[in-house]
Amino acid sequence: MGNDKDGAFQPRMVAFVCNWCTYTGADLAGTSRLTMEPNVRIVRLPCSGRIDPLFVLKAFERGVDGVIVSGCHPGDCHYTSGNLHARRRFAVFHDMLDFLGVEPDRLTFSWVSASEGLKWREIVDDAVERVRALGPFSRFDIHSARGKAEFASEPGRQA
Amino acid sequence: MKELRDLARTLLTDGSVQVVIGWEDGPAGARPAFVTKAEDADRLIFDPRCVHNLAAYLSPRRPHVGRLGKAAVVVKGCDARAVAALLRESQIQREDVVIIGVRCGGVLADPSRRVDLTAENVSERCSGCEAREPGLADHLVGEMPPPPPGERSRETRIEELEAMSAAERSAFWQAEFSRCVRCNACRQVCPLCTCDRCVADKTQPQWIEQSAHERGIFAWQLTRALHHAGRCADCGECARVCPAGIPLGLLNRQAARIVERRFGYRATDDPSIPAPIGAFRSDDGQEFIR
Amino acid sequence: MTARGLTREGLAGLAAELIGAGIRVVAPARAADGGVDYLEVTRFEECALGAEMPRRSLRSAFQPATEPLFAWNRTGGRLFLTPAEANGPQVVLGARPCDAAGAAILDKVMGWDYRDEFWFARREATTVLTVECAEPGPTCFCEAVGLAPDSDAGSDVLLRDAPGGYRAEAITPKGEAFMEAHARWFGEAPSAASEPARTRQAPLPLDAMRGWLAEHFEDDLWRDVALRCLGCGACTSICPTCHCFDIVDEPEGASAGTRRRNWDTCQAGIFTAHTSGHNPRADQTARCRQRVMHKFLVYPQRFGAVLCTGCGRCARACPAGVLLPEILETIAGRCRQAAPSGDLA
Numbered sequence: 001m002g003n004d005k006d007g008a009f010q011p012r013m014v015a016f017v018c019n020w021c022t023y024t025g026a027d028l029a030g031t032s033r034l035t036m037e038p039n040v041r042i043v044r045l046p047c048s049g050r051i052d053p054l055f056v057l058k059a060f061e062r063g064v065d066g067v068i069v070s071g072c073h074p075g076d077c078h079y080t081s082g083n084l085h086a087r088r089r090f091a092v093f094h095d096m097l098d099f100l101g102v103e104p105d106r107l108t109f110s111w112v113s114a115s116e117g118l119k120w121r122e123i124v125d126d127a128v129e130r131v132r133a134l135g136p137f138s139r140f141d142i143h144s145a146r147g148k149a150e151f152a153s154e155p156g157r158q159a
Numbered sequence: 160m161k162e163l164r165d166l167a168r169t170l171l172t173d174g175s176v177q178v179v180i181g182w183e184d185g186p187a188g189a190r191p192a193f194v195t196k197a198e199d200a201d202r203l204i205f206d207p208r209c210v211h212n213l214a215a216y217l218s219p220r221r222p223h224v225g226r227l228g229k230a231a232v233v234v235k236g237c238d239a240r241a242v243a244a245l246l247r248e249s250q251i252q253r254e255d256v257v258i259i260g261v262r263c264g265g266v267l268a269d270p271s272r273r274v275d276l277t278a279e280n281v282s283e284r285c286s287g288c289e290a291r292e293p294g295l296a297d298h299l300v301g302e303m304p305p306p307p308p309g310e311r312s313r314e315t316r317i318e319e320l321e322a323m324s325a326a327e328r329s330a331f332w333q334a335e336f337s338r339c340v341r342c343n344a345c346r347q348v349c350p351l352c353t354c355d356r357c358v359a360d361k362t363q364p365q366w367i368e369q370s371a372h373e374r375g376i377f378a379w380q381l382t383r384a385l386h387h388a389g390r391c392a393d394c395g396e397c398a399r400v401c402p403a404g405i406p407l408g409l410l411n412r413q414a415a416r417i418v419e420r421r422f423g424y425r426a427t428d429d430p431s432i433p434a435p436i437g438a439f440r441s442d443d444g445q446e447f448i449r
Numbered sequence: 450m451t452a453r454g455l456t457r458e459g460l461a462g463l464a465a466e467l468i469g470a471g472i473r474v475v476a477p478a479r480a481a482d483g484g485v486d487y488l489e490v491t492r493f494e495e496c497a498l499g500a501e502m503p504r505r506s507l508r509s510a511f512q513p514a515t516e517p518l519f520a521w522n523r524t525g526g527r528l529f530l531t532p533a534e535a536n537g538p539q540v541v542l543g544a545r546p547c548d549a550a551g552a553a554i555l556d557k558v559m560g561w562d563y564r565d566e567f568w569f570a571r572r573e574a575t576t577v578l579t580v581e582c583a584e585p586g587p588t589c590f591c592e593a594v595g596l597a598p599d600s601d602a603g604s605d606v607l608l609r610d611a612p613g614g615y616r617a618e619a620i621t622p623k624g625e626a627f628m629e630a631h632a633r634w635f636g637e638a639p640s641a642a643s644e645p646a647r648t649r650q651a652p653l654p655l656d657a658m659r660g661w662l663a664e665h666f667e668d669d670l671w672r673d674v675a676l677r678c679l680g681c682g683a684c685t686s687i688c689p690t691c692h693c694f695d696i697v698d699e700p701e702g703a704s705a706g707t708r709r710r711n712w713d714t715c716q717a718g719i720f721t722a723h724t725s726g727h728n729p730r731a732d733q734t735a736r737c738r739q740r741v742m743h744k745f746l747v748y749p750q751r752f753g754a755v756l757c758t759g760c761g762r763c764a765r766a767c768p769a770g771v772l773l774p775e776i777l778e779t780i781a782g783r784c785r786q787a788a789p790s791g792d793l794a
Contacts, residue, residue, distance in 0.1 A: 052366075053381075053382070053385055054358070054366040054367070054378070054382065057366075057377075057378050057381065057382075058366060061368070061374050061378065062701055062702065063701075074441065074445075075441075081439065084439040084441065084443070085437070085439055087439065087443055087445055087448070088421075088422065088435065088436055088438075088439050088443060089385070089436060090447075090448070091417070091421050091443070091444070091445075091447065092385060092388045092389075092414060092417050092418065092421070092436070093385060094447045095413075095417045095421075096381060096384055096385060096388075096410075096413065096414060096417065097381070098325070098328075099320065099321070099328065099410075099413050100328065100329070100332050100377065100380075100381060101325050101326070101327070101328030101329025101330070101331070101332055101333075102325065102329070103325045104325075104447075108449065109447055109448040109449065110448060110449040111448060111449075123449060126449075139329065139333070139373060139377070140373055140374040140377070185770045185772070185775075186772060186774075186775055187587070187588060187764060187765075187770060187772055188770065189770070190677060190769060190770025191676075191677040191769050191770065192677075193676045193677065211768065211769065215679055216677075221679075221680075221732075221733065222731075222732050223672070223675055223676065223732040223733050223734045224676060227676075270770075271587075271765075334481045335481060335482070338480055338481075338482075338486065340505075340509075340514035340686050340712055341514065341515070341711065341712070342681075342682050342683060342685070342686035342712070342714060343681075343682065343714075343717065344681035344682055344683040344686070344768075347679055347680050347681035347682060347716075347717070348679045348681045348768055360719050362697070365697075365699070368697075368699050369695070369697050369711055370515040370697065370699065370709050370711050371513075371514040371515040371711065371712070372515055375515070396768065399768055400679075400681050400683055400766075400768040402504060402505060402683045402686050402687045402766050403480075403484075403486075403504065403505070404480065404482045404483075404484040404504065405482070406482065
């Protein structure tokens, strides 16, 4: 979470993407000089099947306000079926997060192919806009070393 | 009861098994029993106080039980689903265990009191149970008792939660989770938590923080529910053991509802039916993916 | 020792005054699910004095399930440590005698070779008002381990049942000062409080049992006890005298993080697992034995008190019917067998 120079809330976001389709698609968006919201940092993984729900959780724990998870369209997986296995896990993860009270708009799933630079821009802009509307994700802040809620307010002593 | 005791005596006498894992009448209510001598078979009981899922003792994580030798285990319909899951996941071999099924009319939430089953004291998973006669059994004993009393209160609570806003659900779970001390009893009692090294115990890297704060508790409880989605036998032991009274049954039950709605899978005591996570269909729903 | 009277209205007024003054008041209260826990209360009406025994002991008032020790931050090439926030004053309203006694027993190990500053900071900042136990539960056995429903060990003020309220007895100078500071709520001491409750258990022959334990590290008893144990550790997380902890670092990126102290349990395999893969307590048999040995042999040898207050929670919390009172009775029986004529108690 952070604010821009005008004081407006600027979400901090992470995208976990597969190497073969979405990362290449995002690369295409870049080489095509498409402009998009700058809030998203990309983490590249071999396959959407490698994206563990714990990656997403850890991102939220470490202070992001929203996450994008993206891979190859069904049928396009470099490893044949990694994305189809992932789809089942993501479905349960998506529904359980909702049940535990995390707004579904904070987590965006998408299929973006290597040729879909334009779609990547749409996904990013739309996800950032929805998270911006939700505001900061603060459920885990209280115990953060940066948040200091549990810590003495005087400045720390240098070790 | 006589049928159960006679069967246990026979199995121990003819050497089919070295131990019968069942229930006995302890000083503070029904509790698990390990009968290794034929003359002790009369210790065995089965009544509504026998809430414990004895499949947990078959887990390879409990070598101190395994050392007794080949076991016969007494199971209710719900417990049989846990045995099936252990077989499905190759944690035990079918020929290594004798399964004694008991027909069940529901069990008490609290095994310490000998009282009649009512809608108030029945274990929350029992109402509406459709597995009162184990299909996975070498021997089936007892008459079929009347069905368990009560409404499906757990379904109602889940639907109430689903009708809430995200903020209200978040507040509900934060209040419940605030009592969690991360004792991990929910994991330890689970018959299907068979991992040698749990992801929650790993520290390098530490995916799940071990502290009992909202971050650590949320990560643990969500991960536990995810790892059990499509595997959970719905025996309710995690919720029963929780020293803080956290309604863990709601999490497992919701994961089971999701798996049924999305993949058409229900927990079963047929070990030949594969679990839904780890499999896929090309036409699985993906309305949540853009 | 000062004795005064405290009516129920007086207790309500006292609680309101403490809360109003910003003092953290911990009392038995109903949690969101209806169960009773020791919780921080914001109104006297939340207190569930006289309700059933809280599910978990008072341990968390002195050693929370997780507590920050310090945070670190690296900025501009320099490392800064920020200590955890200091504990403000705390009053426990309505501790059980067994829970208050547990804290006093733990003072011994917490101040032994190293003074645990976090433990004693909370102990010193806390005043414990204990209410004598009116109705021991079905698994209670405090008298068997040398305590009683009206024990004052670990209490600063003991509230005994009296007509219309309590007879308040100051047990420690801190309790004396507390009653002095809040004198307007205390009145004339009522005459002798009603007969205290009793569990009517015979005292266990604790000395003889210690001798038996010292000689029976290997015994079939441990195998028999451990068979049904699932290793969940619920017994340790509700115990007033279990105190084992783990220290963890929770980094937040490369430059910041928190060091925390968390409860741990000897019933988990990982508690004693070595990095080599060897585990000296390889299975539940060894872990169950450890629980009894630590409480009834090692701790009394070193500190002169058993590590148990007989609250009976472990017997209630166990999902598998492992009953500490039953185990102790078995051991006591073997001691009596070994010395049939002697007086073991």
